[in-house]
Amino acid sequence: MQSTRKKKLGGYPALGVVTSITLALFVLGLFGTLIIYSNQFGKIVRDNLNVKVFLKSTLTETQRNQLERTIGSKQFVAKGDNAITFVSKEEAEKDLIKQIGDYKEILGENPLKDAFIVKVATEFQDTTSLRKVKSELENMNGVLEATYEKHLFDEVNKNFTKISIALLILAVLLMVVTFLLVNSTLRIALFSQRFLIRSMQLVGAKKWFIQWPFLFRAISYGFLSSILASALLWGFSTYAQQKITDLSLLHNQEHFLALLMILSVMGIIVATVSTFFAIHKYLKMSLDELY
Structure with a gap:
């Protein structure tokens, strides 16, 4: 049925x-x-884009720490514990020797400078903002020069x-x-x-x-x-x-x-x-x- x-x-x-x-x-x-x-x-990728701030040789440790706090208080600095990293000229020298070998026979004294590696917040990574960041950093007492890889940021x-x-x-x-x-x-x-x-x-x-x-x-x-x-x-x-x-x-x-x-x-x-x-x-x- x-x-x-x-x-x-x-x-x-x-x-x-x-x-x-x-x-x-x-x-x-x-x-x-x-x-x-x-x-x-x-x-x-953006977290690894940074600005290198070279310091004057006359800067004392106390002044350097104060400068680090001043930079850290700025809005353009990324959030996080490792937003600012200090690299001494001795550490930079070791890295340079690893890359090109012993240069002292040619240059003599260590020509490198103490520096802060500053991670820039994403919203400040456009060309216009980076120019302002560079200018603001270079106007701070104790800063010799601020540099960043413009071509890399732009790309x-x-x-x-x-x-x-x-x-x-x-x-x-x-x-x-x-x-x-x-x-x-x-x-x-x-x-x-x-x-x-x-x-x-x-x-x-x-x-x-x-x-x-x-x-x-x-x-x-x-x-x-x-x-x-x-x-x-x-x-x-x-x-x-x-x-x-x-x-x-x-x-x-x-x-x-x-x-x-x-x-x-x-x-x-x-x-x-x-x-x-x-x-x-x-x-x-x-x-x-x-x-």
Whole structure:
């Protein structure tokens, strides 16, 4: 005896919808992870950009300590314990000998100067701000000269600006593609329910009464898809970090958890909005258009 299965309001196929939304969110999550890694790499590069402040030979230790405190109080200095590092001329000499060998036969006395290596805060790393930083440092008592690798700063700023703009454009495009993909999947899934929706209309059911079961199912599918996508992304990220050791240096746990939260919210919103518009379309169709 052949059994017949009644169609239930809001009961459209789950497997295809959940799979499509999960894969779309997973791809979007991979791109989001790439953005996190790119930003973290930029932060590491910028943290290693610094200004070298050469000190006058007449500076006493007390004056040097006072100068360090003065520099440390400035807004352009990056936050952290190692924002200012003192390098004595003796330490600098040892590094120079390692690089070029013993130079004393040619130059005689150590020509190097005591110096502070100052890490500059990110917001002061543009060309205009760096000029002001250099000028402000050189006007301090006890400072002989302040120098920085202008070409390196300019290249970093230019390249990371280009990368940021490119990633932003790609992120917007990918979000649009994700929405269109999920929207198309849900429209196809709801196609089998179009006559049931019309039947409910004919017996006098209100629009909200017809829409609610579909929207509730969409919320649950979106939430389930986001959980699955987050689990896949977490597993992939963990596996990648185990295989590529240096990748862990670019992994920011707080930003990654924020990304998973965004995917969860986005999964629910995209599924719900797409379902709403799809149902609204079928509610407005005439009987002839349903065939």
